[in-house]
Amino acid sequence: MGPTLDFLTLLPYVSELVKGLTTTVVLTVVTTLTGLGLAVAVAYLRVNGQPWMRWGLGGYVEVTRNTPFIVQLFFIFFGLPGLGIKIDAITAAFIAMTLNLAAYSAEILRAGISATAKGQLEAARALGMSTLQSYRHVVLVPAFARVYPSLISQAIIVMLGSAVVSQISVFDLTYAANFIQSRNFRSFEVYLLITLVYLLLAFGMRRAFMLVGKRVFAYQQGEQR
Amino acid sequence: MTLVCVNNVHKAFGDLQVLKGIDLNVAQGEVVAIIGRSGSGKSTLLRCLNQLEQHDSGEITIAEQQLDAGSMSPKELSENVGMVFQSFNLFPHKTVGDNVCLAPVVVRGEARADVEKVAREVLDKVGLADKYDAYPAQLSGGQQQRVAIARALAMRPKVLLCDEVTSALDPELVGEVLRVLEALAAEGMTLILVTHEMGFARDVADRVVFMHQGRIHEEGEPAELFSNPKTPELKQFISAVL
Incomplete structure (x- = not known):
């Protein structure tokens, strides 16, 4: 008789899974907001800031x-204490994810800004x-x-990348899975489960973004492109 | 009363001298049409009047306030000068009403409710009161340009600059925009228009200015200027466009 799948072996660990999922979701929601917010500031200052500021942000x-x-995360969590800056694991995760998302998004946003027609800025100025x-x-x-x-x-890439924060002992979804399989040795079941959960999170996130976009960018409907 | 006073204004882009000493006075309530070939400096002159381009030398005075490079913030400038562009430049993500209300609220800090009332008045003036909640993309080009005029008027400028405001329009839409400008002129609005609509210049302008190679080559009352051009360049230009 070969090995059999038995998801019931995960039942005693539901509370760990919920805890891990909650951490991943909260981390993602907060860092998506802070990361995109920071990205707006970085993109603006990289276009309009003083030269030293543009250079620094670049x-x-x-x-x-x-x-x-993962190196960025380790640097913040393990490296900064060397300078006397001690941060707990979850804060380090927030900072690393925010900085990571902001850097990529600022570049994306900068492309969107530079595609703005010159006339839009002139009209604003003339007003x-x-x-x-x-x-x-x-x-x-x-x-x-x-x-x-x-x-x-x-934003989805950063959410998926958040699995790495389990390496600095943040109790996220991946940490929960590692924890469970070290107890019940049911690695196939538990990793299959969290794979599906990540997949659903990614789909859900895309869906949520689309709904927000549909509202915020409603003006585009009926626009000829 | 002289509202706009341009005195020996020069402007170059790199080595290219675009304005080579422009003198122009525009009185309050006057309608001045600037005509000329493309590249003659008409648009540059207009853009110098609200500092979208900064002139290199000479003086520009509007409502007794002198404009020098950076001497006035866009906010101060907008007290006096409004502008309508060839390509409308409406803000696509804002409704018609919000396009009109934005600057008075954001720049002047006026109360939203008061501004909305003004917005409805100016939109009514351009015949688009019923489009208050529409987005620019839902409007025709002519309607968009009329909204742009209303948007400029909501800031109550002393002079309205119009930079080829009908050039991007389908021929059948030109008339509705020109009628709005004509009504503004009749109300005593000071207008400086760069235009290719010679019929409009002839019928509505108090004075026509013909620019050629960065200078004002000839100017005068439209009837006189069009029927009896003095310089060969203007003669040639008129025969080419009429």
Whole structure:
């Protein structure tokens, strides 16, 4: 008799799974909001900031996009205490994910901003708006709309990448799975289960983003493109 | 009363001298049409008047306030000067009403309720009161341009600059925009228009300015200017466009 699948062996660990799932969802929701918010600021300042600021932010974006996420996470969690900055695991996870999403999204958003027709900025200026006002009221929403699909994908990538935070002992979904299979040795069942959960999370996220987009970018309906 | 005073204004883009000493005075309530070939500097002159381009030398004074590079914020400038563009430049993600209300609320800090009332008035003036909640993409080009005019009017400018406002329109839509401008002129609005609509320039403008190679080559009352051009360049231009 070969090995058999027995998902009932996971039943005693439901509370761990729920705890892990909750952490993953909360991490994702919060870092998606903070990451995209930070991305807006970074994108704006990379276009309109002082030269030293553009240079500095360019450095941040390049370092983040060209190093592994797990190294960034380790650096924040294990490296920074060397400078006397001690952060608990969940905070380190928030910071690493926010910085990671912000760097990628800022670049995506910058493309959306630079595709803004010059006339839009001129019209805003002719109406008396400052640069900041024209970005806030005129440029931002259409720029978001232009690159929205890429931003969705990036946010999902960061959500999936969050599995790595289990390596610094954040009790997320992956940590829960590792924990369970070390107790009941049912690795096939538990990893199959969380694979499906991640899949559903990714689908759900895309779906939620689409619904938000449909509302926020409603003006595009009926637009000829 | 002189509202706009342009004195010996020069502007170059790199090595290209676009404006080579422009003098132009526009009185309050006057309608001035600027005509000329493309590349003659008409649009650049207009854009210097609200500092979308900064002139290199010379003086521009509007409502007794002198414009120098960076001397006035866009906000201060918008007290005096409004502009309508060839390509409408409506904000696509905002309804017609929001397009009109945005600047008075954001730039001037006026109360939203008051601004909405003004917005409905100016939209009524351009014949689009019923489109208040529509998005720009749902409107025809002519309607979009009329909204752009209403949007500029909501800031109550002293002078309205119109940069080839009918050039991007299908021929059958040109009339509705010109009628709005004509009504504004009749109300005493000061208008400076760069235009290719010679019929409009002739019928509505108080004065026509013909620009050629970065200078004002000839100017005068439209009837006189069109029927009796003095310079060969204007003669040639008129015969080419009429």
